[in-house]
Amino acid sequence: MNTGIGARIPRKEDSRHLRGTAQFVGDIKMQGCWEAAFVRSPLAHARIRSIRIPDGAEGRVFTVDDMVDLLPIRAESSLPSYKTSDHPALARGKVRFAGECIAVCIAPTRAEAEDLAETVIVELDPLPVHVGVESALAPEAARLHDDWPDNLFLSTEFDSDLSDARAQATVVIEREYTTARQCMVPMEGKGTLAFWDGKADQLVVYTSTQVPHLIRTGIAQCLQLDQGDVRVIAPDVGGGFGYKCVLQCEELVVSWLARSTGRPIRWTEDRREHLTAGANTREHKYKLTAYADDTGRLLGLDADIWVDVGAYSVWPFTACLEAAQAGGNLPGPYDIGAYACRTHSVATNKPGFTPYRGVARPGVCFAMELTIDAIARAVGRDPLEVREINLVHGSAMPYTNITGKYYDTGDYPEAARQAARMIDVAGFSKRKQAAEKEGRYLGIGFSSFTEQSAHGTKVFASWGLALVPGYEQAMVKLAPTGSVEVKSGNHSFGQGLETTIAQVASEWLSVDIEQIKVTMGDTGMTPYSTGAYASRGMVMAGGAVSKAAEELSLRIRAIGAHLLQCDREETELKDGAVFCGAASVSLKQIAQAWYLRPDMLAENVNTMGLEVTEGYKPDIDTGVFTYATHAAVVEVDIATGKVEIQDYVIFEDCGRRVNPLILDGQSYGGAAQGIGTALFEEVIYDSAGQPLTSTLADYILPGPAELPSFRLGHSETLSPHTRHGIKGVGEGAAIAPSGAIVNAINDALCPLGAELTSIPATPRRILEAIFMAQDASTREAAE
């Protein structure tokens, strides 16, 4: 069976996950391991007057005063006006969000550690709380960080001059949009187990992370250890989504405890901790003004974007990545001649903002797509036609957009046309008319976007980050038995990278992926990688494996040629053997010659053998752009405000599809998360900054019954800049759902004069929008 690039095959890792034999941090059994529980702040903003530890708890309860040699998390950025925030792993002097770690308690079991945590008495003097960006930006607002003049992490400004657009515009659309704060809710929460390995004289940290090598660097820096004294291992990880791509306080505390107490220590995040201290993403506000002509052609766009970034800047991606991505990606797939955008990264009393699947783009796509539909309504044209005339056309590729993003390949209007064909716009119109007669409200909505993937050195450097991704390395080895070993410092945590990079090796070496052992996530065993984020895994790790496997294939062929007594150029590697004409020698025979019978090798054999480490970066490191259009048909029950998604299609182009089955899964999962953003998920705070959605009974996630049967379509426009033409696709499907679904809702509600501009589109928000429209028309009638 061909298991190379393009093979639609199940994942190598499925068996252990389905049989329950995988090993997550929580599964690790270690003699003498104690469990940690954190004392967390009950208040959102307060000065710590005292922390009282009960008598007899010495050596089992620790505060920041015990951790004098542990440096705070400090995420640097070279962007002008950026302010750094020190985030001590345990609070020092102040707490800045409800759920912030104040003290840690250890005991043989988690229950006992929680018992101990209840006995720690923390006296707090409350301070004014900023639950939103408005109060944080108010004049004389209490400051989160005492040495700052205000509560702004960063402001940026981009202005290409809108005066022509303003002068020429015959249609001006003004809108304000908001997106809710969310949690990422991976199935496995965070978890860390650390111990000191006496033989290696090394701190070993098992942690649930997407970026083991980065976390190794971070732990070494904060614990002030040489990097060689730290080994980080990401075992099986149950979902990341960005939540696990930053250094966490709990990781540092557990590492410090293991080193200081000499005892293995584990912390396992529980769901309540996740839903409170992990409420760290997605919350934006937009004020947009779009300038268009009578045809709906977008002439210019003026935007203010506020990101509610919470109290601290996360390492290494900072509090500002989100706003940088938002400002840069708002024009998205559209050809816009003039653009001005001011971003405001505002410190509030919430957990520090962390990039979540799609990073800012779910918000900007929502804002942009609703604006496109608003323009269409204003000029009286079909929203698809307005998309058609504004999207970057295939003939314009490669295309550099107004913010300098380099769109490498693709035909964006074609994706929109294909999505429209799949969802059957004409058939929908008939159904909508029939439904109208029955008093039912159907709507259709579209959402187009680009997904900048595997953006590398230049892009991250332009965001001023202290840690910038560069080359990615991978090792590929032919083992004595003829099987293959692949080692990558990237990580596989549900996105199937373990399988897809094996497929890349299989493509070059013609070995079935079942005979390819993939090792990832262990910094003691793999070459350096900055890890899995920004839809870079397949492009970068896949590219590195491809390069290493190609080089290995040459060495294999050289030995094979010698054994077959021909030239390497005359050989071909296929079906698990090197062929020279009809004669062949198997990979196993070649491997055995190298490892066991070197006397059979040529005098001038490559002494580096059958183990190759190669580094890789695409020709351009500005990213390669996947793109898609999503389309949704919804029915809105105007008596309950409930939305039923009747149909949902995705037409997408991510270059070469390495494993179409895994890609389908990525699309389903991403779209499901996007539907959570669109309709369900929202962290709600009271006026004192208390999170009110601290259980899954309150923080509503979509379940299987709420999800439609997604229908997928693809084209394959290969990137000329990457190995095999691959583009990244991990984030994409999470980006568009809010735009498509809320456009569909607004289409359905149009006869009532109601329009939604906030997500999630809960029954309450929909009913309130309907009431508002009804009250307005009642008032009009009265007047």
Next chain:
Amino acid sequence: MKPVPFAHSRPAKLTEISSALDADNAKLIAGGQSLGPMLNLRLARPSTLIGLSHLTELRSVRLDGATLFIGAGVTHAQIEDGDSDVDLPPMLRHVARNIAYRAVRNKGTLGGSLAHADPAADWVTAMTVLDAVLVIANGREKKRREPMSGFMEGAYRTKLQPGEIIVGVEISAAMGEAHWGYEKICRKVGEFADAIGAIVIHPGLQYARVVAGATEGPPILLNDIARAIARTAKRPALEEIDAALAAHLPGADRVKRQLLKTALSRAIAKVIP
């Protein structure tokens, strides 16, 4: 999220429960589907948990003449599946099928749900509209009976006295032939209700009840609406339902009233299409 330390006991007989409940801060646990999370969140901090799920006398479903008795320890799943020697009213099976998720229904019990008295739960409303009577024991005296309407005093508050336990519920067996409508509005499948409308009409018994549930307090009997339906066999106007709700729930906002009104009108429409 681990509970505080607690002792656990399993009395061999129902009659031993009351003495077990005399222990300071003891609490009963049946399926544990509400109490379990409250224990883990340390909102409930009992010193002793008294397990009930092994008591077969709480699991009985039987006909006593014209009265159907369903034991408090019967699970939602047993009712959903009709897993009993006696036929259960179709409405009960319908209600059970839409409680939370199957995993919850496999463990959660009828009596546990009624004693917990979550306003958004199904059984408090369903048993009210069926005019069920609770059979309550305290171990020492004779069992007493308490009508479901009036049993719930507020959110999570009931007329259960210290030392008392719900043994089961009694429903008129004739309810098996009643006309009924039950409409639950919730954010997603398995979620707690935002609004429930329930109606039961039995012309032979001259029985008509309309109940609004998930009101953040006890279920509300809308007797004027029920009488008007019985008299006219017509659906009430939405404005009438709204006015009745506004009278009973002066604190409810427009969205809550809209949801309750919709649930009620849709439940009624199932009886009077």
